[in-house]
Amino acid sequence: MTSKIKPPKGAPYARIMGVGGYRPVQVVPNEEILKHIDSSDEWIRSRSGIATRHWAGPDETVAAMSVEAAGKAIADAGITAEQIDAVIISTVSHFMQTPSVATEIAHALGAGKPAAFDISAACAGFGYGLTLAKGLVVEGSASHVLVVGVERLSDLTDMTDRATAFLFGDGAGAVIVGPAEEPGIGPTIWGSEGDKNTTIKQTVGWDKFRVGDLGLLPLDEDGGIKFPAITQEGQTVFRWAVYEMAKVAQQALDAAGITADDLDVFIPHQANMRIIDSMVKTLKLPEHVEVARDIETTGNTSAASIPLAMERMLATGQAKSGDTALVIGFGAGLVYAATVVTLP
Amino acid sequence: MAATQEEIVAGLAEIVNEIAGIPVEDVQLDKSFTDDLDVDSLSMVEVVVAAEERFDVKIPDDDVKNLKTVGDATSYILKHQS
C-alpha cells in the first residue's frame, strides 16, 4: 500500500549558524564559598580547577539570561528573530513547571509563532537540544532552531554542602541551528544510564512541599525547611565521567568518520577541570587541539557550559569559524550526548 | 593469566607514573598513595580505573577507600583478579 502522505522536504544537512552567551554580572570568588564550608581556595582549585563563577541576581532570570544569549546568537547567525521557527530550552533550574519558559523566551525575542518547548537533560542538555534541532531542520519541521542551555544552579545549591557548594554557576548559552549544504553536525552518540539515577539528584521533589507532607522535608540546623538542592556522589560520578565518557567521545569521532588528529577544538561539558584533563589524556588529543577550560571562571553551568565555552573560545581567538570541534555533555540521569560540529 | 605480586607492583608503578608523574622506583609496597605519592582522591579514582583495565579486576567505589597503600592495592588485585 502506498502512503498518501508526502515525503518530508528538509534541508540536506544542518549546521550551527551562530552562538551567543550570557554570564551574570556578579562574579563569585572561592573566598565567598569558604564562608559556608570548611575548605580552602587551594583545595577547590586543585580538585575542580574553579577559581570564580557567576551567580545570577534577581533580574537575571532563566528567561532574561536566555533572551540575552539568544539575541547574540541570532545576530551572530545573521538572521532575524522572525526566521526562528522552533525554540528548544534546556534547563533544570526554571521553577515554573508550566507554561514552558521556551514560549516566554520566543515571545520576548519577537519570534512570531515558533514551536517552543523545554527539555530536561541536565548537563547533556545542549547536546540533546542540538540533536533535536538538527533532526527538525533535516526533516523539514523547522528551518532555523534556537537552542538554549540555561541554568541558575545557585538557586539549587546547598551552600553548606562541601561536595557541591563550590561547583555550580549560572549563565546561558545559545546557538542557532539552520540548513546547510554539507554536514555541520555529526551523528550524536547519546544515551542514559538510569541505574545510576540517584548519583546526581535534587534532594526532594516539589510535591513534598504540600502541607501534609512537610514533615518529610529535610531541615537545616535551626529547624528551618531546606530548599531543594542538587546533591551528588562525587567519586562515583567522577569515575563514570573519566572512564565511560572518553569512550563515548571516541565513538562520536568514529561516527563522524574522523580521528583526533582531524580535530581543531575539544569542548567537553565544564564539570571539573580534572575530568577535562583526564579525557584529553585518554583520547590522546594531539597538541594542536584547543581545549575548552572555561570552568576556571564559570564553574559548572550544566546545560549552558558548552555553548558558553564555545562562544568564549571564538571570541578570544582560541577557536575560529569553520573549526571542527568535538562536544560532549554528561550529567544527572546519568545522561550523555557527544557529537562533532563545525564551529559557526 | 593472573599477574604476580611483582608484576602488579610494576604495573601500578607505571600507572601512578602516568597519572601523577611519580618516578616508578618510588612506588613501593609500603607507600601510601596520598601521603607519600601525591595521588589525591581524584587521581586515585584514575589509578583504580586504569588498574581495573590492566589487571582485569573490578574495584567497586566502596572498596577504593580501603586501598591506602600500594601494598593494599596489590593484595586486593592479587585476591580479586580473574
Ligand SMILES: CC(C)(COP(=O)(O)OP(=O)(O)OC[C@H]1O[C@@H](n2cnc3c(N)ncnc32)[C@H](O)[C@@H]1OP(=O)(O)O)[C@@H](O)C(=O)NCCC(=O)NCCS
Ligand atoms: C566533587 C569532587 C571535586 C569531590 O572530590 P572527591 O575527591 O571526590 O572528594 P571526597 O568527598 O572523596 O573527599 C576527599 C577528601 O577531600 C575532603 N574534602 C571533601 N570536600 C572538600 C572540600 N569542599 N574542601 C576541602 N576538602 C574537602 C574530604 O574530607 C576527604 O578528605 P580525607 O581523605 O582526608 O577524608 C569530585 O568528586 C568531583 O568533581 N566529582 C565529579 C562531579 C561532577 O563533575 N559532577 C557534575 C557532573 S555534571
